Amino acid sequence: MIDLSGRHLLSSLDFTPEEMGALLAFARDIKAGRVRPALTGKVGALLFFNPSVRTRVSCEAALARFGGTGIALAAGKDTWNFECGEGVVMDGATQEHVRELAPVLSRMGHLVGIRKSDLITVGSAQAAVSDSYATLARDEFLQRFAEFAEVPVVNLESNRWHPLQGLADALTMQEKLGEPRGKKYVLTWTWHPKSLPVATPHSQLLAAADLGMRVTLLRPEGWGLEPEVVRRARARAEARGGSLEETDDVEAAYRGAHVVCAKEWGALDYYGRFEEERRVKQPLRERWIVDLDKLQRTDDAFFLHCLPVRRNVVVADAVLNSRLSAVVDQAENRLWTAAAVFGALVGR
Helix, strand or coil: CCCCCCCCCCCCHHHHHHHHHHHHHHHHHHHCCCCCCCCCEEEEEEEEECCCCCCHHHHHHHHHCCCEEEEEEEEECCCCCCEECCCCCCCCCEEEEEHHHHHHHHHHHCCEEEEECCCCCCCCCCCCCCCCCCHCCHHHHHHHHHHHCCCCCEEEECCCHHHHHHHHHHHHHHHHHHCCCCCEEEEEEECCCCCCCHHHHHHHHHHHHCCCCCCEEEECCCCCHHHHHHHHHHHHHHHHHCCCEEEEEEHHHHCCCCCCEECCCCCCCHHHHHHHHHHHHHHCCCCCCCCHHHHHHHCCEEEEECCCEEECCEECHHHHHCCECCCCHHHHHHHHHHHHHHHHCCCC
């Protein structure tokens, strides 16, 4: 059982690859019934600014299965509106400051999970631009909350990171491949009608890197991920005996792959100019869908997607309905990795 008591998980970069590996081993043991995380009597406050299915259910289920309690709150609906800036005169729409919120929730529970991403929306509506990507990537609310919290804080998805998704992907790849080190992993951009966040692909990239895989980031020119994240992922991959390359060559990327993970994300160069981006990427739609023809170029690769996924837009029915799809196993592993994270952070 790994003990990371009192630490926050805001990004995979908060932990070494060895610590991430220990969390995965803990999750495997929990799933196999060999150990139980010490969550009996523990309370987790789960603060959601965005819609959620897998994240909310997996976190609540992880606590409930092992004797704890999850209290999910919809920010701005079940709660007041929150402020995190310093020196702000709060005579507008916000009523509660994170300086009070964080210690209060800390003293009522044993951990706090926060999901706050400015680009997550329901339906066809595109998120409104509230600031530049560089500003949003600082994840100010999450960082400020962690600064004033007295218990571990877990990032349930922010503007820049989704570490629990990365862990679930890594566990799935270990289960399917045995030893992922040296295997070829393709993270492919796919077309989508909206500009979606980069948090999930950032964490997925790091997950494969920490496993020592041969990582290929496949994306059209202009749709690369944040350069600093790619740099850090490449360094971690190489330290584990793997590699990371970027390409827009679809045929070459799929060739010999053992895992194909699809994710749609918006171009950082077009951030805030979503209608312009929509026009520019429209010609990419037909080429950048995951279909059986592409998977036939692989080394019998299985398919991953974090869900929800738009069928026959991001990936063809023929892939999702086939033995190649591991998306349900991947989603289930959100439960076991959440249990491992919570158990490790709250300690004994």
